Amino acid sequence: MNAKELHDKTPDQLREELVNLKKASFNLRFQQASGQLENTAGIKAARRDAARVKTILNQKAAAAAADAE
Template sequence: MNAKELREKSPEELRTALADLKKAAFNLRFQQATGAIENTAQMKKARRDAARVKTILNEKAAAAAGNE
């Protein structure tokens, strides 16, 4: 998931993507705690993707506030 793809999405789509990413991060943390995780790099990717979505949401909110 890259920033260019995210910028094309609506704020509602971004919020649902953020919720999905947070659930995925939680599940990965749970897997790590139980020792069931095979690829620990997935945790880093999920965290960074969530941060990327939050950044795009903030950019869109700032742009909307600037237009009003």
């Protein structure tokens, strides 16, 4: 997922995406702890995607606050 795709989504869609990414991250960590994880790079990718979504949510919130003034 790239930032360009995320910019096109609404804040509600981004929040939903963030919840899904956090669930995926939890599942990957659980798999790692139980020794079932095969692709260790997935943990890093999920964390970075979640951070990317949070960044865009904050940018949209700042833009909305600036427009309200």
